[in-house]
Amino acid sequence: MNIFINQDRLNEKSDNVKNQIHEISKDINITIVDEVDEADMIISVGGDGTFLKSSKLSTDKAIIGINTGTLGYLTEISPENIKDALDSIRKGNYYIEKRMMVEGEITRLNGEIIGIPESLNEIAISKNTFGVVRFDAIVDGKLINSYTADGILVCTPTGSTAYNLSCGGPIVDPTANILTLTPIAPHTVINRSIILSDDSNVDIKITELRSNTTSYVLHDGNPIEVFSGDIIRIRKSNKITKIIKLENRSFIDNIRENIS
Numbered sequence: 001m002n003i004f005i006n007q008d009r010l011n012e013k014s015d016n017v018k019n020q021i022h023e024i025s026k027d028i029n030i031t032i033v034d035e036v037d038e039a040d041m042i043i044s045v046g047g048d049g050t051f052l053k054s055s056k057l058s059t060d061k062a063i064i065g066i067n068t069g070t071l072g073y074l075t076e077i078s079p080e081n082i083k084d085a086l087d088s089i090r091k092g093n094y095y096i097e098k099r100m101m102v103e104g105e106i107t108r109l110n111g112e113i114i115g116i117p118e119s120l121n122e123i124a125i126s127k128n129t130f131g132v133v134r135f136d137a138i139v140d141g142k143l144i145n146s147y148t149a150d151g152i153l154v155c156t157p158t159g160s161t162a163y164n165l166s167c168g169g170p171i172v173d174p175t176a177n178i179l180t181l182t183p184i185a186p187h188t189v190i191n192r193s194i195i196l197s198d199d200s201n202v203d204i205k206i207t208e209l210r211s212n213t214t215s216y217v218l219h220d221g222n223p224i225e226v227f228s229g230d231i232i233r234i235r236k237s238n239k240i241t242k243i244i245k246l247e248n249r250s251f252i253d254n255i256r257e258n259i260s
Contacts, residue, residue, distance in 0.1 A: 006054040008046030017068055044074075049221070050075075064077060065077060099156070106217060107233070114224060125152050126151035126184065133215050135152070137204055139201070139203075147187075154179055156179070157174045157178060178196060180194070180195055205230075206226055
């Protein structure tokens with residue numbers, strides 16, 4: 001079995017874990033490869049941010065996360081359990097959980113189209129420190145609301161425990177087939193998320209940016225600048241992230257341990 005390791009290179013603990021994996025793999029007939037295309041699966045060593053980066057390396061490869069960060073909604077294996085985890089993988093004692101992703105494109109006023117890569121957590125529209133963003137939220141061609149806000153999130157069920165949770169959005173079972181639309185600090189009395197079917201097309205039209213305000217599309221935290229008049233279309237991707245699960249831990253177990 002061939003495994004590719006993607007690690008948080010700024011975390012010394014991740015370096016130590018990577019070295020452990022190399023040593024353990026020699027004893028249990030697992031080969032560590034340097035190219036992701038040569039691997040049967042990916043080990044992500046770091047926090048949930050590193051896991052998100054790992055999910056973009058290859059949507060064909062299953063991923064298992066070893067947590068050397070803080071919260072571990074995606075990275076469920078602790079460093080002290082590495083040997084048992086690798087042994088279970090080698091023996092085939094695991095199952096794969098399929099998670100939906102989102103993708104989209106930005107259409108500029110001049111007709112230019114910029115693709116937004118597939119994202120495991122969310123695609124967000126956000127701003128810099130100053131001002132607000134005015135935008136229309138349109139679902140399947142119908143206007144839901146015109147917002148003045150710091151931005152808006154279109155998140156997957158997996159992303160419900162990330163930025164969405166910080167914005168007061170609902171916690172969603174990660175295997176559900178829905179999209180969640182959550183405004184970021186809207187200037188309105190009503191501040192509620194909207195739950196959509198996963199076949200919805202969400203358009204966010206930027207209607208106004210003040211002169212001192214800069215706005216961005218963030219796909220799992222990676223920025224693309226957007227401007228007044230741009231339309232951001234977001235939808236479910238045909239690609240998925242395959243997450244390796246070793247234990248019969250429920251979504252509720254994970255939530256209880258991370259939030260309590």
